[in-house]
Amino acid sequence: MISVLTKVLILYGTRYGTTKEISGEIEKIILEKGFKAESYNLSDIDLKNIPRLDKYDGVILGSGIKINRWTKAAKKFLKKRKSELIKIQNKMGVYVCCGEAAKKSNINGAIEKYITAKLEDIGLKPSLVDAFGGAYDLREGSAINGMTKKIVIGIMQKEEGIENPDGKLHDFRDWEQIKSFANKFVDLLNQ
Ligand SMILES: Cc1cc2nc3c(=O)[nH]c(=O)nc-3n(C[C@H](O)[C@H](O)[C@H](O)COP(=O)(O)O)c2cc1C
Incomplete structure (x- = not known):
C-alpha cells in the first residue's frame, strides 16, 4: 500500500511580525505530529503561485488585525480562492491575532467580530476558529x-x-492557547 503523507497549507498575513511567529509555532506542532506542511507569508507570494487547494488535506489561515481589518493580502486570498476554501472548510482553521483578544473575556467577541462576521459575507464557515492576543x-x-x-x-x-x-x-499572546489551537487542528485532520 502506498502511504501518502497528510499535507497542510499554512498561510498568514502580518504587518508587524506577531502573526508570523504564531504561524511558526503552529507549523512546528503540525510537523512534530508527523504531517507535512507548506507555509507562506501572503504578502510575499503571488496568489497565482499558491497551488490548488485540493492538493492539501487541510488549510490554516491567520491574520493580524489593524483598525478592524485583516491584512490586504489575506483578504485578497479569501476573495480570490473562496470557492476552493468552501470545499475544504471542514478541514480549515482560521485565527486572528488582535489587541481585543488580549483579555480572555473578549476572545469570543473578537472571534465573532473579526472572523465569523467577515467570513459569513463570503459564505465560508471553517471548522476551527480562534482569536489570539496580539503584541505591541x-x-x-x-x-x-x-x-x-x-x-x-x-x-x-x-x-x-x-x-x-x-x-x-x-x-499578550497566550502560547498555550496557540498550541491548543494547533492540536485541535491535528485532531481535525485525524477525523
Ligand atoms: C495601529 C494599530 C491598530 C490596531 N488596531 C486594532 C484593532 O482595530 N483591533 C484589535 O483588536 N487590535 C488592533 N491592533 C492590535 C494588533 O492586532 C496587534 O498588534 C497584532 O499583534 C498585530 O499583528 P501583526 O503583527 O501580525 O500585524 C492594532 C495595532 C496597531 C499597531
Missing part, C-alpha cells in the same frame, strides 16, 4: 512609530491601564 512593540526602532505609536500609547494607557507603555514590548 513600542521599543526603539520598532515598526510602530510616529503618530501610530502615539495613538497606541494612548490606547494602552486608557484601555490597559499601563502608565508608561513607551519603550517596551507588550506581548
